Structures are given as C-alpha cells and as structure tokens.
Amino acid sequence: MLQQPKNRLPGLIRTDRTFTTPTIINYDVHKLVLHNENFRQAKQTDEYILFFQHGSTLFYPYSMEFRYIENNVLFLIVEYQINSFSMLQRVLNSSYEKEERFVVNIQALVYHTDEPPKFCHPLPLFVIEPEHKTELYEWTQANTKTS
Amino acid sequence: MLPTTSTVDPRHLAYMSDCEFMQVLFSSADYFPGLYRYTLGTLPFPHDNLNHQQLFTAFMHQQHYQKQWKHQQWFAHQDEVHYRTMKARQSRNQERDDAPLAEDLDNRAYRRYVSPSLYALTVMDIVNPVQELMCGFTYMMMGSHIHFEQDAFYVGYDNLMHTWAIEVKVPFFDTCEYIETIMTSKDIAKLFLHSRVIAHLLFEDGPMGTVCTSLEALAEWHEFSSPVFAAPLGYHPPLPIRYAKLLGVSDVTATKE
Numbered sequence A: 001m002l003q004q005p006k007n008r009l010p011g012l013i014r015t016d017r018t019f020t021t022p023t024i025i026n027y028d029v030h031k032l033v034l035h036n037e038n039f040r041q042a043k044q045t046d047e048y049i050l051f052f053q054h055g056s057t058l059f060y061p062y063s064m065e066f067r068y069i070e071n072n073v074l075f076l077i078v079e080y081q082i083n084s085f086s087m088l089q090r091v092l093n094s095s096y097e098k099e100e101r102f103v104v105n106i107q108a109l110v111y112h113t114d115e116p117p118k119f120c121h122p123l124p125l126f127v128i129e130p131e132h133k134t135e136l137y138e139w140t141q142a143n144t145k146t147s
Numbered sequence B: 001m002l003p004t005t006s007t008v009d010p011r012h013l014a015y016m017s018d019c020e021f022m023q024v025l026f027s028s029a030d031y032f033p034g035l036y037r038y039t040l041g042t043l044p045f046p047h048d049n050l051n052h053q054q055l056f057t058a059f060m061h062q063q064h065y066q067k068q069w070k071h072q073q074w075f076a077h078q079d080e081v082h083y084r085t086m087k088a089r090q091s092r093n094q095e096r097d098d099a100p101l102a103e104d105l106d107n108r109a110y111r112r113y114v115s116p117s118l119y120a121l122t123v124m125d126i127v128n129p130v131q132e133l134m135c136g137f138t139y140m141m142m143g144s145h146i147h148f149e150q151d152a153f154y155v156g157y158d159n160l161m162h163t164w165a166i167e168v169k170v171p172f173f174d175t176c177e178y179i180e181t182i183m184t185s186k187d188i189a190k191l192f193l194h195s196r197v198i199a200h201l202l203f204e205d206g207p208m209g210t211v212c213t214s215l216e217a218l219a220e221w222h223e224f225s226s227p228v229f230a231a232p233l234g235y236h237p238p239l240p241i242r243y244a245k246l247l248g249v250s251d252v253t254a255t256k257e
Helices: A062-067 A073-079 A085-100 A138-146 B010-014 B018-027 B052-065 B076-087 B099-114 B172-182 B185-191 B215-219
Strands: A021-027 A032-037 A046-054 A057-061 A105-112 A120-122 A133-137 B004-008 B118-124 B138-141 B144-148 B153-155 B166-168 B193-203 B208-212 B228-232
Touching: A046 B010, A057 A062, A057 A073, A062 A073, A062 A120, A062 B018, A073 A085, A085 A105, A085 B099, A105 A138, A105 B010, A133 A138, A138 B010, B004 B010, B018 B166, B018 B172, B052 B118, B052 B193, B052 B208, B052 B215, B052 B228, B076 B099, B099 B228, B138 B193, B144 B193, B193 B215, B193 B228
Parallel strands: A046 A105, A105 A133
Antiparallel strands: A021 A032, A021 A046, A032 B004, A046 A057, A057 A120, B118 B193, B118 B228, B138 B144, B144 B153, B153 B166, B193 B208
C-alpha cells in the first residue's frame, strides 16, 4: 500500500469534508501556530498576517489570499491601493468591529527567506511600519539547528 | 465542529510544492470562507445586468455601425451597486464606526472601477450547475478563474489572451482526486461555476469603450442568458483572484440616447 506523503501544512490543507478557517495566533522561529475554527465562531484576539521578504522585496503568499481568515489582503493592497500596514490594520479592524463586534490585535509577521518564496505576489509599494511587525529569519533557524 | 490548533513550519509555506499549493487552493472553497468574499447567492446585482446575448448585440453594433458607448453607460449598474454598498446610509460600508475610513474606502472602491482603461468581461453560467470538472474547461471558484489542462491548471486564467497569474503543475487527474476527498458532487456544483473571459472592454483616449473579442469567442458560450461581469485588468503581475468583487455591467444596447 502506498503511503500518503505527510501533510506539512495542517490547518491549511483539508483532509476531509469539514471546513474551518485558519488564523495565525502565535509563532516562534520554527513554527507558526494556526487556529482553525468556523469563521463565524472565530474570536481570536491576537492575529498575525504573514508576509515573506527576500532581499528587500516584500511578498504576500497567494495561499493566504485564498485560505486565510483575512482573505482579501492582496485585494486591499493592490486594488484598493492600501500602501501601509497601519492602514490595512485599520480597515480590517473596522470590518471586524462592524461585522463581528469584536476587536482583534492584528500584527504583521515578516519571514525573511534565503530563496525567493514560491507562489507569492511582490509588493513593491507596501510598507510595514516597525511598530507593527515581527521579523523572523530562515537563516536564524538554520543557525539554531546547527548550533 | 471543534476548533483545532496546529503548527506549520514557515519554510514549508515559503517553498510549498505545486501539489501542496493545489491542496491549499482548493481547501479554500467554502460557502462563507472569511470576511469579504460574497457567496454567489448574495451577489448584489440588478436582475437586468448585461447578459451574453446583449454583449453579442453590442459587439455587432460596434462592428457594423461603429456604435460605441461611454464608460458611464457601461458601468451605470456598477454606479447603483456602488451607491448601495458604499454610500447609502444603511450600506455595509456606512455601518462602520470610523466615518473618515468609510469615506476613504468609498473613494477607493469608486477609483477601482472608474480608473482602469482595460477590463475583462467574464460570463458566468448561473443556471446549469457543474456536474463534474473537465479538462480543457475554465471555472469560477472563489472569485478566481481556474482553467484545467492535462498536466497543469492555471489560476487567474484569461481565455482570450491565454495568460494566467499562477501555473500549478499538477496533473488533472490528481487534482480531481484531491477535490473529491474534500468536496461532495453537491459542493462542486455550488462552489464551481462554468465561466470564462469572453471579451475585453478597452477605453483608449477618451470615454468611449471598445469591445475587444471575436465571433468565435462569443460563439463558444451557449447559454445566452448568462450574466456578464467586469474586472479591472492591468495589474502587474496579474492577480489570481479578480472576481471577488465583481463589477456590474449595463446592457448598453438598451441605453436611450
């Protein structure tokens, strides 16, 4: 019997007919912690939006635009020309307050990659203010592993 | 269903394989996946939105009588939609506590449909449900055109220009096999629509629009009553999801001069 490859992206890749929506609620250098729940029941007070950075170029993963609870980040950045994270945060929070009546602390998680990330959209004009972002480094992870 | 927590290595997200990307993408299909995407049943469009037959008539008038219509005429329905969703006192946008933000978003949404000089016109079959996914066909799923070929599928596909935003090299058979593990045939019928880009609408040097298509392209679609919607084109690189917020298009052939 052939063995199925291990699901390296649990929470993002469904394995049955149950649908839940993922939210990144925590992190460390090795991992992102995802919380999956029915969208209408999701009441996480802290949430992270993941970006990649390679060199000086910032990227947004297409996978998140399709799958993440905030499934319109790229739409807002490109089509509504929202060029800063603080503005993005204001829009998303206003929507949460309007639709769901709760407040979420949304922060940016910027993961610096050694190689250009795959399936991503470059964001040459988008700025993430230092007070809103946490930066993680792939090379740090490699160093940590070898140290 | 119970909430679950899991962990993911960010490297696996940064360098996901084509097969993983395929699985994440189709995992996103749901009736109400997040904050913003309209479900197909709640599209706020006037019932007399432009349809395929009327687009054909408009194209014939353009080809034979050099008839053209202004941007304002093409997007009169979108003006209504915009008013209802962004400006009206009871609109979802005006329900925001942050009034300056509501006004700002109103302006951004307006610029989104007024500023572009090029739009994709896409036709959607809302009458005949998808029975099964077929190779060589294009479908609308979660605001994105997905075109299947034997060895790959193309996200954000434009049938006229044969361009796409993302190429995913997974064989059609494997993709279908995965979709069947997470969706019933009833889900497929509701979450996928037969759809394709059928024309482009170009505004070059002025307010008059040119319909760019061919009789062959129009004839490839057989459901004459299917509505036609628009999406702005011209972003580089192209966006995979172009129809999350559809633009309504008016039947210009019924316009009174």
